[in-house]
Amino acid sequence: MSPNITLFIENDYEQLSRKAARIFADSVRTNPVGSFGFATGGTPEGMYTEMIKMQKAGEADFSQLTAYNLDEYFPIEPDHHQSYEYFMANKLFDAIGLPHDKRNIPRGDAKDPHIEAAEYDVLAIGSRIQMQILGIGNNGHIGFNEPSDYFRGATGHVALTQSTIDSNARYFDSPDDVPRHAITMGVKTIMMAETILLLASGEAKAPILWDALKGLITPLVPASILQMHRDVIVVADNAAAKHLAAV
Ligand code: PGA
Numbered sequence: 001m002s003p004n005i006t007l008f009i010e011n012d013y014e015q016l017s018r019k020a021a022r023i024f025a026d027s028v029r030t031n032p033v034g035s036f037g038f039a040t041g042g043t044p045e046g047m048y049t050e051m052i053k054m055q056k057a058g059e060a061d062f063s064q065l066t067a068y069n070l071d072e073y074f075p076i077e078p079d080h081h082q083s084y085e086y087f088m089a090n091k092l093f094d095a096i097g098l099p100h101d102k103r104n105i106p107r108g109d110a111k112d113p114h115i116e117a118a119e120y121d122v123l124a125i126g127s128r129i130q131m132q133i134l135g136i137g138n139n140g141h142i143g144f145n146e147p148s149d150y151f152r153g154a155t156g157h158v159a160l161t162q163s164t165i166d167s168n169a170r171y172f173d174s175p176d177d178v179p180r181h182a183i184t185m186g187v188k189t190i191m192m193a194e195t196i197l198l199l200a201s202g203e204a205k206a207p208i209l210w211d212a213l214k215g216l217i218t219p220l221v222p223a224s225i226l227q228m229h230r231d232v233i234v235v236a237d238n239a240a241a242k243h244l245a246a247v
Contacts, residue, residue, distance in 0.1 A: 017046030
Protein backbone atom coordinates (compact mmCIF):
# COMPACT_ATOMS: atom_id res chain seq x y z
CA MET A 1 0.00 0.00 0.00
CA SER A 2 1.36 3.46 -0.80
CA PRO A 3 2.60 5.28 2.32
CA ASN A 4 0.02 8.03 1.80
CA ILE A 5 -2.80 5.52 2.47
CA THR A 6 -3.61 4.47 6.03
CA LEU A 7 -5.80 1.37 6.18
CA PHE A 8 -7.93 0.38 9.15
CA ILE A 9 -9.59 -3.02 8.92
CA GLU A 10 -12.51 -3.47 11.31
CA ASN A 11 -14.38 -6.67 12.16
CA ASP A 12 -17.76 -5.60 10.92
CA TYR A 13 -19.91 -2.72 9.75
CA GLU A 14 -20.70 -1.56 13.28
CA GLN A 15 -17.05 -1.24 14.22
CA LEU A 16 -16.25 0.39 10.89
CA SER A 17 -18.94 2.98 11.56
CA ARG A 18 -17.63 3.72 15.04
CA LYS A 19 -14.04 3.99 13.84
CA ALA A 20 -14.96 6.32 10.98
CA ALA A 21 -17.03 8.54 13.29
CA ARG A 22 -14.14 8.79 15.75
CA ILE A 23 -11.62 9.66 13.03
CA PHE A 24 -14.00 12.31 11.68
CA ALA A 25 -14.68 13.73 15.14
CA ASP A 26 -10.94 13.99 15.81
CA SER A 27 -10.57 16.03 12.65
CA VAL A 28 -13.51 18.30 13.50
CA ARG A 29 -12.09 18.85 16.98
CA THR A 30 -9.00 20.46 15.46
CA ASN A 31 -11.23 23.02 13.70
CA PRO A 32 -14.90 22.89 14.70
CA VAL A 33 -15.83 25.67 12.26
CA GLY A 34 -13.99 24.12 9.31
CA SER A 35 -15.40 22.81 6.04
CA PHE A 36 -16.05 19.10 5.73
CA GLY A 37 -17.19 16.95 2.83
CA PHE A 38 -20.08 14.50 3.16
CA ALA A 39 -21.25 11.52 1.15
CA THR A 40 -24.55 9.70 0.80
CA GLY A 41 -25.23 6.00 0.16
CA GLY A 42 -25.68 3.03 2.43
CA THR A 43 -22.08 2.91 3.67
CA PRO A 44 -21.80 6.15 5.69
CA GLU A 45 -25.22 5.76 7.34
CA GLY A 46 -23.80 3.87 10.32
CA MET A 47 -21.08 6.46 10.75
CA TYR A 48 -23.70 9.21 10.78
CA THR A 49 -25.69 7.35 13.43
CA GLU A 50 -22.53 7.18 15.56
CA MET A 51 -21.89 10.89 15.04
CA ILE A 52 -25.40 11.69 16.24
CA LYS A 53 -24.76 9.61 19.38
CA MET A 54 -21.50 11.46 19.99
CA GLN A 55 -23.19 14.83 19.52
CA LYS A 56 -26.01 13.95 21.93
CA ALA A 57 -23.54 12.59 24.49
CA GLY A 58 -21.51 15.81 24.29
CA GLU A 59 -18.45 13.90 23.04
CA ALA A 60 -18.20 15.96 19.86
CA ASP A 61 -19.72 19.07 18.34
CA PHE A 62 -20.54 18.83 14.66
CA SER A 63 -22.99 21.73 14.70
CA GLN A 64 -20.55 24.50 13.79
CA LEU A 65 -18.91 23.04 10.70
CA THR A 66 -19.79 23.90 7.13
CA ALA A 67 -20.86 20.88 5.07
CA TYR A 68 -20.29 20.25 1.37
CA ASN A 69 -21.91 17.21 -0.18
CA LEU A 70 -20.38 15.36 -3.06
CA ASP A 71 -23.36 15.13 -5.33
CA GLU A 72 -27.07 15.26 -6.01
CA TYR A 73 -29.32 13.65 -8.55
CA PHE A 74 -30.51 15.88 -11.38
CA PRO A 75 -33.24 16.71 -11.79
CA ILE A 76 -34.80 16.08 -8.41
CA GLU A 77 -36.83 18.20 -6.04
CA PRO A 78 -34.82 18.89 -2.87
CA ASP A 79 -37.68 17.58 -0.71
CA HIS A 80 -38.05 14.34 -2.71
CA HIS A 81 -37.57 11.39 -0.33
CA GLN A 82 -34.62 10.13 -2.41
CA SER A 83 -32.85 13.45 -2.88
CA TYR A 84 -29.48 13.66 -1.19
CA GLU A 85 -30.58 16.86 0.44
CA TYR A 86 -33.38 14.92 2.12
CA PHE A 87 -31.02 12.05 2.97
CA MET A 88 -28.53 14.32 4.72
CA ALA A 89 -31.24 16.21 6.63
CA ASN A 90 -32.75 12.97 7.89
CA LYS A 91 -29.69 10.85 8.47
CA LEU A 92 -27.48 13.51 10.04
CA PHE A 93 -27.87 17.24 9.69
CA ASP A 94 -31.13 17.77 11.57
CA ALA A 95 -30.02 15.57 14.47
CA ILE A 96 -26.67 17.31 14.93
CA GLY A 97 -28.33 20.72 14.73
CA LEU A 98 -26.48 21.89 11.63
CA PRO A 99 -28.02 25.19 10.50
CA HIS A 100 -29.52 25.19 6.99
CA ASP A 101 -27.12 27.86 5.78
CA LYS A 102 -24.20 25.54 6.55
CA ARG A 103 -25.52 22.72 4.34
CA ASN A 104 -24.16 22.91 0.83
CA ILE A 105 -25.48 20.39 -1.68
CA PRO A 106 -25.78 20.88 -5.45
CA ARG A 107 -29.37 21.86 -6.21
CA GLY A 108 -31.33 19.19 -8.01
CA ASP A 109 -33.91 21.78 -9.01
CA ALA A 110 -31.49 24.34 -10.45
CA LYS A 111 -32.58 25.91 -13.71
CA ASP A 112 -29.33 25.12 -15.46
CA PRO A 113 -27.30 22.17 -14.08
CA HIS A 114 -24.11 23.34 -15.80
CA ILE A 115 -24.23 26.75 -14.13
CA GLU A 116 -25.14 25.12 -10.82
CA ALA A 117 -22.16 22.77 -11.16
CA ALA A 118 -19.74 25.56 -12.02
CA GLU A 119 -20.91 27.67 -9.07
CA TYR A 120 -20.74 24.69 -6.71
CA ASP A 121 -17.19 23.94 -7.82
CA VAL A 122 -16.02 27.44 -6.95
CA LEU A 123 -17.74 27.19 -3.58
CA ALA A 124 -16.33 23.75 -2.72
CA ILE A 125 -12.77 24.54 -3.80
CA GLY A 126 -12.83 27.92 -2.07
CA SER A 127 -13.94 26.30 1.17
CA ARG A 128 -10.76 24.18 1.51
CA ILE A 129 -12.37 20.98 2.67
CA GLN A 130 -10.49 19.53 5.61
CA MET A 131 -11.81 15.97 5.43
CA GLN A 132 -13.91 14.48 2.65
CA ILE A 133 -15.94 11.34 3.37
CA LEU A 134 -16.23 8.97 0.41
CA GLY A 135 -17.92 5.70 -0.37
CA ILE A 136 -16.94 3.65 -3.39
CA GLY A 137 -19.37 2.40 -6.02
CA ASN A 138 -19.32 -1.20 -7.19
CA ASN A 139 -17.92 0.18 -10.45
CA GLY A 140 -15.24 2.25 -8.68
CA HIS A 141 -17.02 5.58 -8.84
CA ILE A 142 -16.43 8.31 -6.27
CA GLY A 143 -19.23 10.82 -6.02
CA PHE A 144 -20.94 10.21 -9.33
CA ASN A 145 -17.68 10.20 -11.28
CA GLU A 146 -18.34 7.09 -13.29
CA PRO A 147 -15.75 4.95 -15.12
CA SER A 148 -14.68 6.83 -18.19
CA ASP A 149 -11.74 7.33 -20.51
CA TYR A 150 -10.68 10.46 -18.63
CA PHE A 151 -10.81 11.76 -15.07
CA ARG A 152 -13.53 14.39 -14.82
CA GLY A 153 -11.85 17.42 -13.29
CA ALA A 154 -14.37 19.96 -12.10
CA THR A 155 -17.86 19.59 -10.65
CA GLY A 156 -20.20 18.81 -13.51
CA HIS A 157 -23.50 17.51 -14.82
CA VAL A 158 -23.00 13.81 -15.58
CA ALA A 159 -24.91 10.81 -16.87
CA LEU A 160 -25.18 7.81 -14.52
CA THR A 161 -24.08 4.43 -15.81
CA GLN A 162 -26.51 1.52 -15.90
CA SER A 163 -24.59 -0.16 -13.07
CA THR A 164 -25.17 2.85 -10.79
CA ILE A 165 -28.82 3.14 -11.82
CA ASP A 166 -29.30 -0.58 -11.05
CA SER A 167 -27.49 -0.28 -7.74
CA ASN A 168 -29.53 2.73 -6.62
CA ALA A 169 -32.86 1.35 -7.86
CA ARG A 170 -33.29 -0.34 -4.46
CA TYR A 171 -34.18 3.03 -2.97
CA PHE A 172 -36.85 3.96 -5.53
CA ASP A 173 -40.37 2.60 -6.07
CA SER A 174 -39.41 1.58 -9.59
CA PRO A 175 -36.06 1.46 -11.47
CA ASP A 176 -37.63 3.87 -13.97
CA ASP A 177 -37.82 6.48 -11.22
CA VAL A 178 -34.03 6.63 -10.72
CA PRO A 179 -32.78 9.91 -12.19
CA ARG A 180 -30.42 9.38 -15.13
CA HIS A 181 -28.19 12.34 -14.35
CA ALA A 182 -26.52 14.00 -11.42
CA ILE A 183 -24.35 16.93 -10.45
CA THR A 184 -21.14 15.68 -8.88
CA MET A 185 -17.97 17.18 -7.50
CA GLY A 186 -15.28 16.30 -10.01
CA VAL A 187 -12.24 14.20 -9.28
CA LYS A 188 -10.03 17.28 -9.10
CA THR A 189 -12.39 18.94 -6.63
CA ILE A 190 -12.41 15.82 -4.46
CA MET A 191 -8.63 15.52 -4.63
CA MET A 192 -8.27 19.04 -3.23
CA ALA A 193 -9.59 17.96 0.16
CA GLU A 194 -6.85 17.90 2.77
CA THR A 195 -7.71 14.36 3.89
CA ILE A 196 -9.90 11.71 2.29
CA LEU A 197 -11.83 9.29 4.51
CA LEU A 198 -12.88 6.36 2.34
CA LEU A 199 -15.31 3.77 3.70
CA ALA A 200 -16.00 0.33 2.24
CA SER A 201 -18.14 -2.42 3.67
CA GLY A 202 -19.14 -5.89 2.53
CA GLU A 203 -17.71 -8.59 0.33
CA ALA A 204 -19.21 -7.13 -2.85
CA LYS A 205 -16.79 -4.19 -2.51
CA ALA A 206 -13.67 -6.35 -2.03
CA PRO A 207 -12.59 -6.56 -5.71
CA ILE A 208 -13.15 -2.89 -6.47
CA LEU A 209 -11.44 -1.79 -3.25
CA TRP A 210 -8.36 -3.76 -4.30
CA ASP A 211 -8.51 -2.27 -7.80
CA ALA A 212 -8.80 1.23 -6.33
CA LEU A 213 -5.98 0.97 -3.81
CA LYS A 214 -3.56 -1.45 -5.42
CA GLY A 215 -4.47 -1.61 -9.09
CA LEU A 216 -3.57 0.55 -12.03
CA ILE A 217 -4.43 4.24 -11.72
CA THR A 218 -7.01 4.60 -14.45
CA PRO A 219 -10.21 6.59 -15.09
CA LEU A 220 -11.86 3.21 -15.66
CA VAL A 221 -11.61 2.94 -11.85
CA PRO A 222 -12.15 6.55 -10.76
CA ALA A 223 -11.29 5.79 -7.11
CA SER A 224 -7.80 4.65 -8.18
CA ILE A 225 -6.81 8.34 -8.41
CA LEU A 226 -6.81 8.33 -4.59
CA GLN A 227 -3.44 6.56 -4.76
CA MET A 228 -2.11 9.95 -5.84
CA HIS A 229 -3.64 11.85 -2.89
CA ARG A 230 -1.32 12.82 -0.09
CA ASP A 231 -3.49 11.70 2.82
CA VAL A 232 -6.08 8.96 2.49
CA ILE A 233 -7.59 7.08 5.41
CA VAL A 234 -9.45 3.91 4.46
CA VAL A 235 -11.79 2.26 6.93
CA ALA A 236 -12.99 -1.10 5.67
CA ASP A 237 -14.54 -4.12 7.28
CA ASN A 238 -12.97 -7.57 6.99
CA ALA A 239 -15.24 -8.50 4.13
CA ALA A 240 -14.40 -5.50 1.97
CA ALA A 241 -10.69 -5.70 2.82
CA LYS A 242 -10.28 -9.40 2.23
CA HIS A 243 -8.08 -9.10 -0.86
CA LEU A 244 -6.06 -6.25 0.64
CA ALA A 245 -5.36 -8.15 3.81
CA ALA A 246 -4.16 -11.16 1.81
CA VAL A 247 -1.39 -9.23 0.05
P1 PGA B 1 -23.12 2.59 -1.10
O1 PGA B 1 -22.71 3.49 -2.32
O2 PGA B 1 -22.50 3.20 0.09
O3 PGA B 1 -24.61 2.63 -1.07
O4 PGA B 1 -22.55 1.22 -1.39
C1 PGA B 1 -21.39 3.88 -2.44
C2 PGA B 1 -21.24 4.81 -3.61
O5 PGA B 1 -21.96 4.64 -4.60
O6 PGA B 1 -20.41 5.71 -3.53
